[in-house]
Amino acid sequence: MKIHGVTLHRKLENHLGLLIFGILFVSAIGGLVQILPSIFQESLGEATQNSHLYSAIELTGRDIYIKEGCHVCHTQQVRPLLAEVHRYGPFSHADEFVYDRPFLWGSKRTGPDLHRIGGKYSDAWHRVHMTDPRSVVPESIMPAYPWLSTSKAADIGDIQKKLHVLKKLGHPYTDEQIRNSPQALQGLSQLDALIRYLQILGTRLSESPP
Amino acid sequence: MTANISNQETYHDEVVKHLIQFSIIWAVLAMFIGVYLAAELIWPRLDFGQFWLSFGRIRPLHTNGIIFGFGVSALMATAFYSVQRTSNIPLFMPRLASFCCFGWQFVVFTGALSLLAGWTSAKEYAELEWPFDLAITIIWICFGIVFFGTIANRRIKPIYVSNWFYGGLIIVISVLHIVNNLAIPISIDKSYSVYAGAQDAIVQWWYGHNAVGFLLTGGFLGMVYYFLPKLANRPIWSYRLSVVSFWAFTYIYIWAGPHHLHYSAIPDWVQSLGMVMSIILLAPSWATMINGIMTVSTAWKKLSIDPALKFIVLSLAFYGLATFEGPMLAIRSVNIVSHFTEWTIGHVHSGALGWNAMVTYGTFYFLVPRMVGTDLYSIKLANIHFWLALAGTMLYILSMWGAGISQGLLWLSIDDLGELSYSFTDVLTNMVPYYSLRLIGGLLFLFGTILMAYNLFKTMHGRTVVLVSPPEVLNTNRETTSNIASRLQIEART
Numbered sequence: 001m002k003i004h005g006v007t008l009h010r011k012l013e014n015h016l017g018l019l020i021f022g023i024l025f026v027s028a029i030g031g032l033v034q035i036l037p038s039i040f041q042e043s044l045g046e047a048t049q050n051s052h053l054y055s056a057i058e059l060t061g062r063d064i065y066i067k068e069g070c071h072v073c074h075t076q077q078v079r080p081l082l083a084e085v086h087r088y089g090p091f092s093h094a095d096e097f098v099y100d101r102p103f104l105w106g107s108k109r110t111g112p113d114l115h116r117i118g119g120k121y122s123d124a125w126h127r128v129h130m131t132d133p134r135s136v137v138p139e140s141i142m143p144a145y146p147w148l149s150t151s152k153a154a155d156i157g158d159i160q161k162k163l164h165v166l167k168k169l170g171h172p173y174t175d176e177q178i179r180n181s182p183q184a185l186q187g188l189s190q191l192d193a194l195i196r197y198l199q200i201l202g203t204r205l206s207e208s209p210p
Numbered sequence: 211m212t213a214n215i216s217n218q219e220t221y222h223d224e225v226v227k228h229l230i231q232f233s234i235i236w237a238v239l240a241m242f243i244g245v246y247l248a249a250e251l252i253w254p255r256l257d258f259g260q261f262w263l264s265f266g267r268i269r270p271l272h273t274n275g276i277i278f279g280f281g282v283s284a285l286m287a288t289a290f291y292s293v294q295r296t297s298n299i300p301l302f303m304p305r306l307a308s309f310c311c312f313g314w315q316f317v318v319f320t321g322a323l324s325l326l327a328g329w330t331s332a333k334e335y336a337e338l339e340w341p342f343d344l345a346i347t348i349i350w351i352c353f354g355i356v357f358f359g360t361i362a363n364r365r366i367k368p369i370y371v372s373n374w375f376y377g378g379l380i381i382v383i384s385v386l387h388i389v390n391n392l393a394i395p396i397s398i399d400k401s402y403s404v405y406a407g408a409q410d411a412i413v414q415w416w417y418g419h420n421a422v423g424f425l426l427t428g429g430f431l432g433m434v435y436y437f438l439p440k441l442a443n444r445p446i447w448s449y450r451l452s453v454v455s456f457w458a459f460t461y462i463y464i465w466a467g468p469h470h471l472h473y474s475a476i477p478d479w480v481q482s483l484g485m486v487m488s489i490i491l492l493a494p495s496w497a498t499m500i501n502g503i504m505t506v507s508t509a510w511k512k513l514s515i516d517p518a519l520k521f522i523v524l525s526l527a528f529y530g531l532a533t534f535e536g537p538m539l540a541i542r543s544v545n546i547v548s549h550f551t552e553w554t555i556g557h558v559h560s561g562a563l564g565w566n567a568m569v570t571y572g573t574f575y576f577l578v579p580r581m582v583g584t585d586l587y588s589i590k591l592a593n594i595h596f597w598l599a600l601a602g603t604m605l606y607i608l609s610m611w612g613a614g615i616s617q618g619l620l621w622l623s624i625d626d627l628g629e630l631s632y633s634f635t636d637v638l639t640n641m642v643p644y645y646s647l648r649l650i651g652g653l654l655f656l657f658g659t660i661l662m663a664y665n666l667f668k669t670m671h672g673r674t675v676v677l678v679s680p681p682e683v684l685n686t687n688r689e690t691t692s693n694i695a696s697r698l699q700i701e702a703r704t
Contacts, residue, residue: 006453006454009457013368014368016369019377020381023374023378023381023382027382027385027460027461027464028385028464029464030462030487034467034468034480038408038412038480039405044408044476045407045409063400067329069264069266069267069270069330071332072265072270077474084621084622086629086630087621087634092474093475096475097475099406099407101404101405102331102333102402102403102406102410102414103406103410103414104332107334109550111634133254134254139635139638140635141250142254143254144255145261147261157397157399157400165394169394169402
């Protein structure tokens, strides 16, 4: 019995150029079908009333969150499941993430989800918790981050350049915001900035559907 | 063994030996970090308040060290070794091959330090920042030039099965790597992704899933397709099955990424498509496993005497387990429970320990003594390693199944009043026994790996690489791939 596919394959395995092209072609299809429509789908990329443009401080806090690898143990994605909504709050919507570069949904919940953490605890609680987690949650296995309170938020990269680049990528920062951004970080510790970011997380979802 | 004639052309095996040495060193280092991470989850104060020992920073070091340090070095080593023998010609541009070898080690080493410093793009398995992404791209292209250049010069017309998989590895990973890491630099240690939010998530898991697919699965299948027939002294059982499974694998794998984003804020149709294709993926995955097992099926006797073959056959069993578990976890209703839990970690390790590490260990036990022209320093140590590796992997997987399923079910549990049955910390405190078992499993596996490192470095100690010349080939055009395999294994035994 002759299978046409095997005959075709014999051609490919005798010609290197054809084999390379074949692999490229065959492996490209799935990605193109899934990614291209998503890139052009407005509901995934367009800002709505649920989208929050990070301030200079919040953005710096977010970059500290990334630097310390918080996303390694905490997700930011509340699934539309009863128990999950009970535990964390309203499930996550795509338009809440349009200013997230990169996305921080995570893949592992060693600690709880943080997408709806904003406003749940006081700044003071976060301050103690970050410096010594087990003093407020005895069972916690979270690392302590004592260095955050003694280092400056302004040391986390050139904030003006960051806002400038993000503006180019379509985040609507005004020139004035960009100009004033270094002043906003003046005198703040990295812990201050991180807490400002945590407190805004997931708080902009409006109750009424858009 | 072919005679050592210095003025005759010989295979370039020195670079293969270096890559194997680096791969072994990375395995020990990265697995040690893994064990340390496992301990931190039980005793969180083990980071001693040091930023560079903090879980969030060294976890990417563990994964990158295993995938790019241990895994890619092993893949480069075996690709360079096998492509010369299946093309019957020495490596194309051997100095470029050395550049790939040492350049890669430099990138992985400095990349590891940068992760400790907190330079990270936060994308899983693509954490390294843009300067490293550029360096990786350059070295990867050089890897491709050496590999495909050797094939272009080949003296055997058909390109052998293992080279399809290594070729797929080089081509697909370069596309995934470049597209996923597109970003605008802010400074040397920071960049912003050109994708945002849900779109970034879709691109990242297209990359993340297929890095597993074409590097940790496809690349290592290339290893199996070359070294298993050699070890078993049999040709590949079915050429046709290898053709069908290769193309089906290459086509279907790419679609499966969205199963990492079930019930997230990406479109439902993308999730559903990812789920369906993940289930279909079981067919080509198992076809390859069956092809491998059937190849050894008349050589079972060798299993009792050859530790290398033992490792490879066991790795195929774990490959079968992991490629069955993967599609199951991709089903939405299973994923509700498993997602975000330790089950994922267990699944990854049934692949990484049971499949990737074991197939590499088997290959190294076969390759190293043969390359330096001697016997393995100690067969006994290799057999002890085998049982340590098996016990370590089983303990690891079983403890993470227990942990993951408990976590998943307890998190979702709701009582008669509609309230959550357990707080997050209730579930967390239940994890200690599982985490402890996992730590023991990891320690056993690490200990076995250290034994292998000792065994293989002792085997290599004071010996130089044997020079091997390509054998004469007659009637090259008429040869089919399957009788290349039989010729290869005959050559292997002479």
